[in-house]
Amino acid sequence: MKNSKNIRACSLLFFLAFATTIFAQGRQTINFDANWQFTKGEIAGAEKPEFNDKSWRILNVPHDWSIEGPYDRDNPTARGGGYLPAGIGWYRKTFKVDAADANKLFSVEFDGVMANSDVWINGTHLGKRPYGYISFSYDLTPYLNFGKDKTNTIAVRADNTIQPASRYYTGAGIYRHVRLVAVNKTHFKHWGTQITTPNPTAKKAVVSIKTEIENKGAAGTYKLQIEVVDNTGKVLKASESQENIAANKITELFKEIEIINPKLWDIEAPHLYTVNTKLYSGKTLVDNQTITIGIRNAEFRADTGFWLNNKNYKIKGVCLHHDGGAVGAAVPLGVWKERLQKLKEVGVNGIRTSHNPVAPEFLDLCDQMGFVVMDETFDTWTAAKHNGEKGYNLYFKEWWEQDTKDMILRDRNHPSIVIYSIGNEIHDDLSYPEGYKKYKMQEDVVKKYDNTRPVTMALFRPNVSKVYDNGYAAQMEVVGQNYRENELIAAHEAHPEWKVIGTENTHVLNQWLALRDKPYMAGQFLWTGYDYLGEADWPETTNNQGLFDRAGNWKQQSLQRDSWWSAEPVVHIVRKSDNAGAGVWVSDWTPSDFDTYDNAKVNVYSNCEEVELFLNDKSLGSLKKPADDSPREWNVTFEEGTIKAIGKNNGKVVTQEEHTSAGKPAKIILTQSKGTLANNWDDVTFVTATIVDEKGIRCANADNLIKFSITDSGKIIAVDNGNIINHDGYQGQKTRAYQGKAIAIIKAAKDSGTISIKADVEGLTQEATTLSIDSDKK
Template sequence: MFSKLVSFLVLFVAVMPSMAQPREAIDFNGDWFFTLEDDLQFRRADFSPTNWKKVSLPHDWSIGFDFGEEYPAGNAGGALPGGVGWYRKTFQLPKKDKGSHHILYFGGVYRYAEVWINGKYLGENINGYLSFEHDLTPHLRYGSEQNVIAVRVDNSLQPNSRWYTGSGIYRDVRLEKRSSVHLLREETFITTPEVSTGKSLLRVQSAFNQKTAGQARKVALKLQDKNKNIVAKKTITLSDNQFEDQLEVSGIALWTPDNPTLYDLHITVLDHTNKVLDVLQYQVGFRFFHFDEQKGFSLNGESFKLWGVCLHHDLGALGAAFNKSAAKRQLMMMKDMGVNAIRTAHNPPAEEFLDLCDELGFLVQNEAYDMWAKRKNKFDYHIDFKEHHIDDLISLVKRDRNHPSVFMWSIGNEIREQFDSTGIAFTKRMTEVVKKLDPTRPVTAALTETNYDKNFIAQAQALDVLGFNYKYFDYDRLPTEFKGVPLIASETTSALQTRGVYDSVQDTIQLWPASSQDKFVTNGNPDFTVSAYDNVAAYWGTSHERAWLEVKKRKFLGGIFVWTGFDYLGEPVPYPYPARSSYYGIVDLAGLPKDVYYMYQSEWADTEVLHLLPHWNWKEGEQVDVWCYYNNADEVELFLNGHSLGRRSKTEDKLHAEWKVPFEAGELKVTKIKDGAVVQEIVKKTAGKPVDIVVNVEHDRYAVDGKTDLHFLTVSLVDENGIVVPDNDVELSFIPQDNVTIAGTDNGYQADLSSLSNTKRSTYKGLAVGIARKHNPEKEAKIMIKSNTIEKEIRIK
């Protein structure tokens, strides 16, 4: 293969809703009516939706059901139903709006969506993960007359995915009012031919929705920092419906995950009288990066290892319904762990998710497809691929190419066409499409075939970077087999864990299931759990420690993307139903970290780490494996009831300290020792019977807009001394009292079959989580949390 040293000099920008007139975005998420019945008369403007349920968007109807084995998606798809649903919304527009353009935007609808306005059919959208819009202008009514939107969503063909998809209008909807002459966001592309802290060039390309012959227009470009200081500005005059120009800027701060500096770019369109016709505002981040076949990845001229995780799109108890506050919670937990990169597995994310990545500082590998023309499920995207994949790819790239976080495009994951010659043509064509729309970022794919002669996607010689999933034993031969192409570990690990479960550690990594011949594990636990010691993995994977060490030792690998950051709904390897969510996550489905979280934190994060496991409630004399994750120290020392059990330290091949300890009730303490002195210590104590709960309410850190913010209530079941009780769980009721709705509850247990929308939830290993949404953000809310013996009122300011 020819040599590819991939270097990119890029400006990254994020679309922000402009507050300036005449472009106005109207939130259309509230006051919809919904039904799971199916009748084409629902499309009619004069239909009255009697007995329909009133809902707010984003909305996922599947998540409200109890889990069930009978649903055709199967437990791989989350053991929840699909079906057909209808949505309707009525609205009025003032007469003064006549003459404006009104565009109805959908952030994502799963799955096949058909849209009507006032009984007029607007069209169908196939791809369940991409945004789309319709021009309502020709069909609107103004003044006192009502307008009616009807949307039919069909997610009845199942199974159509290897994971939980959700059903319905599950991302944001808005009505956008624009001037009759306006810029097209999908044709707006902002790049930097030059980037440095000294001098940079900012290039702006865009196009208008229509051409007005003989009428000159002005476009004013203004770049300012977050303190509103003007960095650069320019006004250009043009008469064409397309334009391209640039600003010269100096003294800017470069965007990095540690310091994600953003600037505001205003693009203002004026007519020949200087009347404002349109305004677009973008967030801009400047940086450059480079992939090298021998040295790996560098950012802004410095070596940089990608510490990444793969994330599915569901948000636990909220299902697929996107909420920016919940997504921010996930990302902030990953940030605290040391993560600097996200792979969107295996589909495009919500645009608001990318906004968060821009602002918080994550590099994002944006992935388009999990399959091409060859299926992985009977009714998955393969049935639409040949007809729609190019248009969908164009839509993805145009939508997301102006985000600072997006630094790679992935055109596929473990695609079956890598094993036959059709992979060559598909790869060349899709890479060509991406490069034409965005030549500033590399194109990759996640592969499994490590022999060049058998890998037809690699043989296309079109990809800038090759990603390989797992294949630890083949890492050292990859640079020879795939000569001249930079490499990343695009998916690793697939270790399995249930938070708070501790089985005796075996001498070798246990593979559950043991091979491809076994669909499920044959020697698993009867309660469908997996030990939280990092010692169990799916047969194609390995432990977290080993997977990271394999990448850490190899400079030529640009980085790692661990499968996965969070547990997700569906794909519950290694068990059949009643398991209904994954075991792969570093954090469980409820958002509670598993112990291995602290291994990564000790390796990746700039923070002091000392974490001891397991809990200290066992049978007298039982042999217990005790592990400790730590950093910034020479060794750690373990004490049981004041007696030293010896000092241990990590090694090049083991990222934790460990002891075998006969259980004795009381206190287990570990101290961290540096240069002979104790610098940190933590204690685990034997818990008694549960007598109370402690509730930690998190909100401020995850707040986004005041309207859609959520409050996360982590409930700890404790004894009389305030110690968490890990072995005597109780059922809790989350009862809304005033100004609040319970949006969901969870405990992280992968085989809990109660609906995640249920307001009752048992603690699991002493913990549970409730998710609350205030009705009025300005007023205090009250929630009662009760069990048979415990009652506590929670006030949320």
């Protein structure tokens, strides 16, 4: 307890000193993630500042307490929530604000609290937000105590007791970042600035800035300064104007800045700019904000699909839930970066945020990496869904407008977002015109706050609901449909003026061909990019329809998709795991039983003109590329050794892949996704432990227990193996290998030095690896 008290005291002293020195001019944003007190269960009086929380656990947010487990078939979250715990969690944080800052306005910003959050400051209730995915803020100013001898206590109650609340895993607690923001009485309104770049070209672009200035003080004349800055820090253009700001009102200002020869934001080259807006009273900086933008022109056309900067693209997308596998819903940005990099390898260029607002930094990453995004609001409106009967449908009528508004205001400046979706497989009455009113009222709210992007929804079995015939779909800007691609094709061919997109699609060949062969099909979003927690029947805890598993391992469908979507030459060998075409597709040449495996059904996925297959250096023949992109098939009499596929274009070898039969497990090999870490919450590296034989061949059937250990300069935040029926916890330092592999997700715990990680398997040679800590990045 002594250490806990020291941490708490240091935190308060730091905050006090920080507040005293930085709140002199302009807007100040303070990371509010550190040193919260946490406990589970209903606690009477925990919102009161005098409540004694010394026995509570001290932690940093983001924090998802549900992922800490344990798994239990009887947990009320059931199949939707992946059989992980639900309930009530309390968080408290105490801080001081210097008396010199009593003229400032203070607010607290939450990027997401799961779920049904209530927030208090010094015992005063600030508000409730049922929707756990939405970002929100509260004004703290009227209730704060100022002065070095006075403290303030913020308390948060998060309640997901009522279950089943979702068809997929939600997490629990303050699972996204928190900030404390201080501004002057005259300031840029929260989410009040919208920046657009209408109809840009490579020769010229107009950056249009609409900003709202809120004044809770006296009227005055202010100088508004706007700068457009490129990614090297160079100011390309600046604007200055004198503005009369009325007292106790919100003043809306419009400015335009012309940029010559802009670098356009594109999937292939996602160039970004920043727009700095500053407000001065005389020479005093009153407020400032920086917004990242991309200059681009995106549109959907009825005959040719999606266009970006006058170039026709197919959106090759995936759907992603908000969990990060072993880390649950509290996902470090480094986890998303690792995942998006692998999706890029397969040729993915689009993300659908299924089926809710995501963390804002996830959208920042999509901006930076060149993904186009379908930004989605809700999985349900008023009608319940199976395994999520007590979800957002209970709150839609009261909260849909506020939640929709907040998502659009928060997200509208991201260049990656090219379309909004306001519902997924909605079970409400969709008749026309009565059933259409719910769609229209949501579309109107979206358009009120952002009229630069089209709106769609993911229609569910439209030929059953009759939306293609009753006038509903005809009113949609872009018609989106889940699965049943032939219905969408038929609908477009009957209504060629409709713009259409596949909002959810499986991995099978004919669904890819529906996109490849129909010019009007703007894109599709595969279900899903990664395996996700929940929506699984016990003993399974994870839905395994992803291109990659929870741990980031390639699967049969990602290997095949690579051959369809990659721009590089690709060749991948898979075989059926059991004899004579039985079992599942695997990517190795090590059957579980060599004695009974003699007839191997082999597929090769490739975009090459010709593929030749070899077994132990003996050619098994060559096959040309099928016109329909189907795999090339061989029936192979199994022999222990090496199977190899060679891809050729124009008669020349351009790529190859081989698998060799593994012997007995002999040692562990450790690999890392990157070798340097910064000591901050969002930076991670993935260390993969692979069990191999004496020649270094992966032992695909090994399931040994792997024990990780780490020096105190680092920490293991999660372990995983991707196995969908694994019920072990993710928070420890050991897990069983699955298909011969397991991962540990590592963070730095110090600001400098090195981190040593070891992996140990009983009877095998131990392996260690070292990471460096980047002291220049924190």
